[in-house]
Amino acid sequence: MKKTIARQLLGSALGLIILGSQTTVSAEETGEALYKTYCSQCHGIKGDGMGVNVRDMSVQPRDHTDRVAMSSRSDADLFKVVKEGGQAISKSVLMPPWAGAMSDNEINSVVKHMRVLCQCQHGSGS
Amino acid sequence: MNSRRHLHAYLLLGGFALGITQSTLASATDILKKDCAQCHNLTGPAATALKALWERKGPDLFYAGNKYKRDWLESWLQKPARIRPAGMYYGNHVERGAKSDEIKAATPPSHPVLSSADAKSATEALMSLRANSVLIKPGEYKPGSIPMSMGEMLFDKFRGCMACHEIEPGYGGLSGPEVHTAARRLQEDYMISFMRNPQAWDPRSFMPNKSLNDADLQKLVHYLRALSEENTK
Numbered sequence: 001m002k003k004t005i006a007r008q009l010l011g012s013a014l015g016l017i018i019l020g021s022q023t024t025v026s027a028e029e030t031g032e033a034l035y036k037t038y039c040s041q042c043h044g045i046k047g048d049g050m051g052v053n054v055r056d057m058s059v060q061p062r063d064h065t066d067r068v069a070m071s072s073r074s075d076a077d078l079f080k081v082v083k084e085g086g087q088a089i090s091k092s093v094l095m096p097p098w099a100g101a102m103s104d105n106e107i108n109s110v111v112k113h114m115r116v117l118c119q120c121q122h123g124s125g126s
Numbered sequence: 127m128n129s130r131r132h133l134h135a136y137l138l139l140g141g142f143a144l145g146i147t148q149s150t151l152a153s154a155t156d157i158l159k160k161d162c163a164q165c166h167n168l169t170g171p172a173a174t175a176l177k178a179l180w181e182r183k184g185p186d187l188f189y190a191g192n193k194y195k196r197d198w199l200e201s202w203l204q205k206p207a208r209i210r211p212a213g214m215y216y217g218n219h220v221e222r223g224a225k226s227d228e229i230k231a232a233t234p235p236s237h238p239v240l241s242s243a244d245a246k247s248a249t250e251a252l253m254s255l256r257a258n259s260v261l262i263k264p265g266e267y268k269p270g271s272i273p274m275s276m277g278e279m280l281f282d283k284f285r286g287c288m289a290c291h292e293i294e295p296g297y298g299g300l301s302g303p304e305v306h307t308a309a310r311r312l313q314e315d316y317m318i319s320f321m322r323n324p325q326a327w328d329p330r331s332f333m334p335n336k337s338l339n340d341a342d343l344q345k346l347v348h349y350l351r352a353l354s355e356e357n358t359k
Contacts, residue, residue: 096286
């Protein structure tokens with residue numbers, strides 16, 4: 001009987017330890033905040049491709065303030081590269097897929113923020 | 127206050143599971159409350175809001191027993207050295223330099239030094255914090271080797287991990303933790319689990335999920351182990 005109680009206590013204890021760690025991503029974040037968290041490490045705090053990680057990179061990250069280059073990309077392309085990574089659009093593997101960290105809605109917000117940075121829309125750069 | 131009560135409960139429960147005595151835990155609890163809780167999340171859950179992520183001063187420790195190697199932890203607490211070149215969240219510690227963003231001088235802050243006795247007690251307590259055990263498959267890592275050049279090719283060219291991590295002091299990305307010491311710091315089964323799905327451990331982590339397959343995960347840990355042997359600090 002004592003052993004059973006001890007086992008139950010231990011089970012509850014371990015259960016609490018495991019439950020204590022369970023997390024879910026809650027509120028949707030803004031495009032600007034998401035960009036600041038995930039993108040600016042490589043694309044820079046100004047969004048011009050000069051982030052803190054560029055020192056030893058073999059491929060320069062995209063300059064999101066480049067109106068001409070950015071207007072040649074559709075929102076669907078930008079969504080795809082943020083969600084699935086550079087290789088999904090035949091670009092560098094250094095651009096990772098962010099699907100695990102951001103929801104589709106959040107990635108759409110990041111795309112909108114990229115349009116703010118370039119002050120452009122698809123096809124408006126010439 | 128609530129979190130302190132939780133911390134005490136976690137330590138007692140974790141200690142009970144591991145057979146640690148009550149008096150050892152009491153002393154360890156004091157050290158964690160006094161020295162660690164101000165900067166580390168000792169009770170979980172992990173932050174889910176970006177603002178909380180930005181304000182994080184040190185890594186979450188509520189799963190420290192599943193993450194760190196005991197000997198390394200005890201030794202590091204007595205002689206702490208920076209692991210993340212740009213701090214917990216790089217955004218707090220970078221500014222625009224002459225050409226690109228650079229880490230600001232004098233930041234991020236250093237970790238306090240613990241005495242030998244305190245480091246031992248703190249390590250004992252931290253190793254009893256074993257949340258997220260469900261994510262670990264004990265013995266999943268199978269020791270093996272990979273030629274250094276192949277490992278670097280996998281890490282850099284094929285998977286792009288070097289974008290954010292230094293593979294030797296002064297070479298590589300700066301926003302993530304250095305990886306040339308990773309295998310000395312981290313348990314192999316944890317490395318596999320974290321690389322497989324970083325957001326399962328830390329929902330807003332800025333480490334991407336690269337959908338690595340099992341073979342790649344094993345090879346990457348081989349490589350990280352080889353790197354740690356090559357780079358002694």
